[in-house]
Amino acid sequence: MTQRTILDAIDDPELGGRLVDRRDALARSGRLAAILAVGSVPVALAAVARSAFGQGIPQSVAEVLNFALTLEYLESEFYTRGLAAGTLIPSADRAVFQQIAKHEAAHVAFLQGTLGPAAIPKPTFDLTARGAFGDVLLSYTTFKALAQAFEDTGVRAYKGQAAGLMASPAVLGAALQIHSVEARHAAEVRRLRGQRAWITGNESDSARLARFYAGEGNLLQAGIDLEGGDADTEAFDEPLTRDQVLGLIGTFIVA
Amino acid sequence: MRRFLQPRKVVAMRDSQRPGGPELEFFSRVARATTRRQFLRWSGLAVGVTAVGCGDDTLGPDDAFELGSGDVGILNLAYALEQMDAAFFTQATLHFYAGSSAEEQRVLNDIRAHEVAHRDLLKGVLGSAAIGELEFDFSTVDFTSRDSVLTFGIKFEDLGVAAYNGAGPLLTSAANLLLAGKIVSVEARHAAALRDLIVPRTAFFAGDDVVDANGLDRALPAAQVLAEADPYIVPAASLT
Numbered sequence: 001m002t003q004r005t006i007l008d009a010i011d012d013p014e015l016g017g018r019l020v021d022r023r024d025a026l027a028r029s030g031r032l033a034a035i036l037a038v039g040s041v042p043v044a045l046a047a048v049a050r051s052a053f054g055q056g057i058p059q060s061v062a063e064v065l066n067f068a069l070t071l072e073y074l075e076s077e078f079y080t081r082g083l084a085a086g087t088l089i090p091s092a093d094r095a096v097f098q099q100i101a102k103h104e105a106a107h108v109a110f111l112q113g114t115l116g117p118a119a120i121p122k123p124t125f126d127l128t129a130r131g132a133f134g135d136v137l138l139s140y141t142t143f144k145a146l147a148q149a150f151e152d153t154g155v156r157a158y159k160g161q162a163a164g165l166m167a168s169p170a171v172l173g174a175a176l177q178i179h180s181v182e183a184r185h186a187a188e189v190r191r192l193r194g195q196r197a198w199i200t201g202n203e204s205d206s207a208r209l210a211r212f213y214a215g216e217g218n219l220l221q222a223g224i225d226l227e228g229g230d231a232d233t234e235a236f237d238e239p240l241t242r243d244q245v246l247g248l249i250g251t252f253i254v255a
Numbered sequence: 256m257r258r259f260l261q262p263r264k265v266v267a268m269r270d271s272q273r274p275g276g277p278e279l280e281f282f283s284r285v286a287r288a289t290t291r292r293q294f295l296r297w298s299g300l301a302v303g304v305t306a307v308g309c310g311d312d313t314l315g316p317d318d319a320f321e322l323g324s325g326d327v328g329i330l331n332l333a334y335a336l337e338q339m340d341a342a343f344f345t346q347a348t349l350h351f352y353a354g355s356s357a358e359e360q361r362v363l364n365d366i367r368a369h370e371v372a373h374r375d376l377l378k379g380v381l382g383s384a385a386i387g388e389l390e391f392d393f394s395t396v397d398f399t400s401r402d403s404v405l406t407f408g409i410k411f412e413d414l415g416v417a418a419y420n421g422a423g424p425l426l427t428s429a430a431n432l433l434l435a436g437k438i439v440s441v442e443a444r445h446a447a448a449l450r451d452l453i454v455p456r457t458a459f460f461a462g463d464d465v466v467d468a469n470g471l472d473r474a475l476p477a478a479q480v481l482a483e484a485d486p487y488i489v490p491a492a493s494l495t
Contacts, residue, residue: 107469163432184461187447188451197447228368
């Protein structure tokens with residue numbers, strides 16, 4: 001709601017037109033580079049989306065953003081409930097999860113603001129995934145494992161959607177800026193768990209997490225195998241399609 | 256753009272006036288930085304570097320590394336940054352700083368291997384369009400100091416993240432965008448890991464200095480990325 005006020009205040013149809021209209025307009029606009037530099041695009045995006053898209057956000061863009069919003073709703077609820085669950089998170093680690101929770105809530109608000117009336121409502125979640133992670137809010141070990149799975153999957157999900165946003169460079173830019181924040185989260189949670197911050201092959205340290213890492217062992221990038229083995233798989237994160245992501249998180253969604 | 260043009264104007268004026276003392280030192284530093292910026296020259300239309308490069312008569316075309324335009328220009332910019340990262344972490348792992356833990360050495364070794372992979376992959380993708388091998392000046396880094404190595408490492412990784420985030424929307428090929436996406440999240444992992452080493456278990460891994468109130472990471476236009484990388488790149492003309 002505060003977010004809305006800010007966004008409404010900077011509502012500027014002309015800016016919106018420049019940002020989201022056409023790729024070649026983007027390429028010509030030196031001013032856009034300056035705008036990107038100071039990071040005002042994110043704040044402007046919701047206004048841009050509402051004004052420059054006219055009647056509404058194109059269906060294909062709205063679908064991508066609502067898919068992202070679903071993930072962010074899940075992550076946000078997960079951390080909010082984790083932080084609220086008494087002594088689940090030890091005090092030494094709370095600052096980390098508070099920062100992550102803050103970002104996920106901001107992502108929810110940001111995507112809602114961008115989508116406007118097109119935003120889907122928050123689904124009902126089952127954080128235990130129908131019992132597969134039954135002690136998620138009781139065991140810090142389980143909570144951290146699931147946090148890692150959500151963050152690494154979030155990175156893969158945004159990566160997989162990037163190409164679908166190319167027609168809307170401003171939206172794509174913001175999605176990329178969320179994407180790298182998810183990667184920071186993933187790295188930190190992995191380190192909290194004593195794991196490397198990057199993904200080696202398709203490895204995970206827990207059988208329950210294995211399915212989230214299918215495909216991460218890819219050694220061929222742009223048709224080139226650098227023959228560096230594990231280091232190469234770590235150096236490149238792999239995307240997932242929307243269906244693959246929904247296959248992974250579907251059991252957390254009740255309705 | 257204006258920001259880059261302004262110091263140039265001032266430098267020209269000051270040079271003609273030939274001020275002395277600390278003032279001269281300051282402006283010659285600015286002049287050096289401004290001149291050096293030419294050595295990675297962007298001919299794309301999307302950023303302001305061309306404006307800086309044009310009209311500079313002190314450099315012949317052979318002195319600069321032309322990044323090229325369009326997707327090639329963006330990939331060359333990425334290639335330049337990956338060369339810088341690979342060189343930095345290679346030096347940092349040649350002799351680790353004093354008192355480095357096994358865990359710290361492992362992190363630095365891993366990052367070096369990833370940056371080398373990024374560099375080599377981009378070189379392969381660019382093929383004959385790739386810029387040459389750059390040389391770097393890390394004389395401001397104290398490689399014996401933990402604080403210095405980690406601080407510069409974070410600076411370079413955060414810069415890489417912001418560079419890919421800023422340039423990604425300018426790519427016209429979905430394949431190139433995906434490749435950039437595969438790399439940028441690993442750069443973000445590096446940044447977070449190094450930040451966690453220097454300020455462990457706090458909000459610093461994704462601190463408010465890089466992530467804004469909307470939960471968005473930094474995104475920088477190419478011109479600003481070049482300006483931030485510039486002090487560490489040895490000018491082409493001084494290479495023989």
